[in-house]
Amino acid sequence: MELWTGALNLGLLYSFMAIGMYISYKVYKFADITADGSFTSGAAVTAVLIVNGVNPYFAICFSFLAGMAAGSLTGLIHTKFKINGLLAGILVMTGLYSVNLRIMGRANIPLIDLHGFLTALEKANPGMNNELWTALCLLPGIIIFAILFALFLKTDFGILIRAAGNNALMVRANGGNVDMLIIFGIALANGLVALSGSLVVQYQGFADIGMGIGSLVFGLASVIIGDSLIRVRNIYLKIAGVVLGSILFRLLVALALYVGLNPNDLKLITAIFVFITIVASGAFSKHSISLRHILKNKSSVVIIALILITAAGYFVSKNFLRTPASERKYRIGIMLPNESEIMTSTVNGFREEMTRLGYEEGRDIEIIEQNAHGDIPTLNSIADNLLNRKVDIFLSISTQSTQVLYKKVKNTPVLFATVADPFTIGVGISDTDHPQNITGIYGAMPVGSLLDIVVKIHGEKIKLGSIWNPSLANSDFTIKLLEKEILKRENITFIPEHINSSNDILQASQRLGTQSIHAFYFVNDIMLFAGFESAVKISRTKKIPIYAGDFEKLPSGAMITIGYDYTAVGRQAADKIIEIMKGKKPADMPYEKNKVIITGINLDVAKELGIKIPDEIFKNANMIFEFGELKIVK
């Protein structure tokens, strides 16, 4: 049930975006990728305003205006500078990424326990299922908005806007300023996209810099589904179709998860689906009259496709997913936001430890593992799906998963792991004072131990350089932690080089290389690791050793690695889950810190750079890389 109502709510919240895309795509025939940026802008503005105590309804209005500003910029570039619409959109979207990051100040802002527009609604809930109640409240609001919007399109001004997208020459000849009309239309479209962003943030309880990625295609999918279902010319029904398209699209996503499709394939499926629908609609309207007779029109094709998918889903779920009640095993739902090494190591450690302790998957326990592969809205759907599958416990890997689950799950136990700091996201106040259904294992990078080692090798007075990408939650958090720790020690100068993507790593490393730093610290992050090789190049030529957080980087050229052993974190999680299986309550279980720190040394690199590793560090190392081979020493 949660799966479907959750998807319904997402569909309703995203329907403003779909209506916006209807303007840009259907009225102005222009796939406006500004949406990917303006969605996040709406989210960012709302998150920052709400955190600063602004009334959430004002926050929604400001988000709308922010989206309009972004859209009018795209419109302006497109009309006044005669730049192709797609290109104009790409330009603005790219620029917005930095602007959004400036607005937010960091990659992720939690809104837990702050007042959003939904908080008031939740308070008024007469005891219904929360998602259902939210849907019941949202529905009339959206119906009223859709009617008003359709009415707007029927006014003289609305007619002129539509005409401007249809025949610009005719509008000019009749006194319409086509450029202004297009700018206004694109601004309005992006205002609505940002409005969706604002609402989704309040619904899911946090804003994330990456949450707008894919908005364009998802919005188009909604518009196209709606358009193929509603084949009449009535504007009210057309707008209703777009809202319906948005809901159906989210239901399709939920269905795909329910059937057990890999969420990663979802984007491919969406792209293919949109492609086929566009091609099919073109084919039906122009040629194949005979086909048309058989299938009547494309709405029936979409309906048939939906029915087929639903039937397939039902069949699969009936036959493969459901286990008879008597045989029902303890069901563990694992939720991951992406495939970074620390996340997957945690899960591997967990799985191995469960097996070692005699809990065999399939025999004693059931594990459902779902990965959002970097797409935040999918985390919501995964949570809904796991709730729907009635998991007995959630294993929540990472901060984002935990934020989603904290908001959605009130009764099922949640065990988080590989979270840097649960208190900054509002999940609890101290290790013992925390939500009754949640417990977990946390710990940020052991930056103190890192600095100790650096000082032991290079002496007291040193320069430490690092690369800092503020749009990556991990990188940002670790660098700030490091800065704090360095403040405590007088003689260390810290030089963080600012970058925007992994493509900048080579240049940033070169800049660090010219600043005569003694040590180069490379933060653990899946995105940053993509550019690790370029840092190694500079390390070799400039004779600057690299310190990294993950021992997997020893063979690639890091001199020292120091970081938590995430497989050990996974093992800790297994112990905890077994305790909960045996009846212990999360409320009675204090949060725990990550326990095992792994230190690794690459002696080949040390020799090459002419650096002597003090005996004390050598003795404490867990991993040694020498003569091209990695050895575990303890």
Added chain:
Amino acid sequence: MIKTENIYKIFNKGTADEVVSIRDTSIEIKKGEFVTVIGTNGSGKTTLLNLIAGAVIPDSGKIIISGNDVTHRKDYERAEIISRVFQNPFSGTAPDMTIAENLLCAFNRGKKHLPLIKLNKKLIAFFKERLSHLEMKLEDRIDSLIGSLSGGQRQAITLLMAVINEPQVLLLDEHTAALDPKSAGQIIKLTRRFIETPGLTVMMVTHSMNQALELGSRIIMMHNGEIIDDISGPLRQRLTTDDLLCKFAEVRKKEMLTDELFRQFANEYI
């Protein structure tokens, strides 16, 4: 009413494709005059109309309409006074919108297009009445999409849109050239009817010498970006197709056109 002073329009200035479309052209057209414009292909007829409408801005010179210097005003800013019908019957109407919605855009020409719903029963009745003048039974299809109509029907609607809120200037650029002879005849009939409004100034470009002689009170002949002849008054009344051919012959001598080109010329115009 309309006055141009030494206007020049050069396209692709400074490139190999440079074309002087309008060269030092001055003309004055009085209120209520009906001017037909003839000339060879590429002689600058469309450009002259576009300059007057504001779709093209001159490189130098002045354009004065109703005593106001409008040289640098955009076409949509001049639409209050000027309405246009294009050669392409698909240019003047929005295909994915209904007949009523298209008429509404024209009805609001020169006024503010406000976010209010003006398209009520009364206005629709008025539109239907106007549509009935076209004698194409379009009043029964007022909610059909324009895209479902024929070229002739669309051109008739464009013409109706051009006159629906009584403009002061009407610019017709070969508005029958893309139609079959029957539809062209119909459109000419309608044109005659609609221009009867007193005080309406009309410029009509045409390729048909008969049309040029049948309609209007003044003929302008263009060649190579210049007005080479301008005939009005009693002289215009007596003008015949033979006279016009003589004029072309003069052009031929002046420009030293080959005989073949001249024949092509004559064929095209009669």
